[in-house]
Amino acid sequence: MPGHNTIAATVRTIKTFSNLWRPVQTVLWPMTVVLLAVGGVNASAEESSDTLTKIRKTGTVTIGHRTSEPPFSYLVAGVATGYTVEICQRVVKDIGSKLGIPDLKIEYVSVTSATRFVMVKSRRIDMECAATTNNAERRKMVAFSYPHFVTATRFVSLKSSNIHTIADLAGRSIAATTGTVNLEQLNAINRQRMLNISVLLNRENSDSFNMVTNGKASAFVMDDILLAGQIAASSRPDDYVISQETFSPPEPYGILLPLGDEAFKTLVNSSLEKLFTSKDIQELYTKWFERPIPPLGQNMKLPLSPELKAVFSKPKEYLE
Secondary structure, X not given: OOOHHHHHHHHHHHHHHHHHHHHHHHHHHHHHHHHHHHHHHHHHHHHOOHHHHHHHXXXXXXXXXXXXEOOOXXXXXXXXXXXXXXXXXXXXXXXXXXXXOOOXXXXXXEOOOOOHHHHHHOOOOOEEXXXXXXXXXXXXXXXXXXXXXXXXXXXXXXXHHOOOXXXXXXXXXXXXXXXXXXXXXXXXXXXXXXXXXXXXXXXXXXXXXXXXXXXXXXXXXXXXXXXXXXXXXXXXXXXXXXXXXXOOOOEEEXXXXXXXXXXXXXXXXXXXXHHHOOOHHHHHHHHHHOOOEOOOOEXXXXXXXXXXXXXXXXXXXXXX
């Protein structure tokens, strides 16, 4: 057992060390608090966002895209492309800048009208970049970014069919795509007006359009801009006509995002606002709607509408 002198010496050493440590501790403690505070500020947005946390962890943003929805979202030689896809690519670049990940990668995942909401809700994809209509019912399942396009529901038919109005669809077979607002609107008008329409369902817009081409359906009900895209890509575009009468007032398209992740939505919308209020959006729009697009060189010949120009000038959430 140590002697009294040894114990006394040890106590004196401990006191000396404590006295020496006290001023150092006084300096280091506030520095530690400052460092933690700064780190907390930088991480606060990420910590409140499951999506941003996932993106930082994986170094990847997962984008859902369509296979046949020109000019918004489709495949060319197996590669996702289109107006909305390119918008999302710019958003991803901004996300990378905010997170300090300049080489942030993109994983592309094919989705359909029927699977897109499930894929966002299950977090299999971080955003869906296509032509998806924003409405109140859908906002119960997913969130939407600022609108990037405005459209209305109409129908396409062969000119030779001499079909002009919704009333002319009575008693006919009409094609529609599953999981779309257009199908809901068609069914609603069919019931309200007792038109006795036989609805033929397809998984892809191209399949619905082909039913009109092949005479299996008298018309195909869809967003007017998507109908124009199908016509432009066809071998005989002059054979088709899009109705003047609409099934709905104009409605906006938005990028699908996870519901409840406000930090992620705010970052996406901030990126979109920067794009929409710059000259870049006019160049991007012209590229996809007023010039030949791949793979066949079809041209939508659709100038920027006053309604969409107003949306771009003052971006805001659509909550109607």
